[in-house]
Amino acid sequence: MARSSSRSVDWGFPRWRAYGEASTEAATVRLCDRHGCTAKGDCPAPKSPNSPERWYFCQEHAGEYNRGWNYFEGLSAEEAAERERAETQTAEGYTESRHHQWAGPGDGSRSRDELRALDLLELEVDADFETVRMAWRRLAKSNHPDIRPGDAEAAARFLAIQAAYDVLKAAEDARNWKPV
Secondary structure, eight states: OOOOOOOOTTTTOGGGSOSSSOOOSOOOOOBOSSTTOOSBOOEEEESSTTOSOEEEEOHHHHHHHHHTOOTTTTOOHHHHHHHHHHHHOOSGGGTTOGGGGGGOSSOSSSOHHHHHHHHHTTOOTTOOHHHHHHHHHHHHHHHOTTTSTTOHHHHHHHHHHHHHHHHHHHHHHHHHOOOO
């Protein structure tokens, strides 16, 4: 009488064991549904339009099947044109939806502080940093306390312009930072 072996095949090294349940059962493989093909059929294809039934082909025969597939088969010319129009329509009508307007201007790449700073420098939300630098220099020169001595309003504007430039400069440095 033969006794089954209680030894494992990993010789005491648990990391050599298979993951999950180790089984020596044969795995079921679905063959290609093309007549005469013995390759693995792992590419599903519909048997007919709007049908849940599927053929299972190998990659070679799936490509052959797709080359001969007529998506509009069985539809009248008007139905085919309507389906094509419905599937090729764009989402342009949804870009200015009401529920997106609460966020305000910008593409989401700038913070609220940056948008306020750009507004203070009289720039658009998509201005590049060179434009920011030129606007900062122009406004700082016109509001500088040395140019307009004794004007408290110009001094306050100058400080606000400087703070706006500092915010945009820090954001630009953070965007362009690369680890060494």
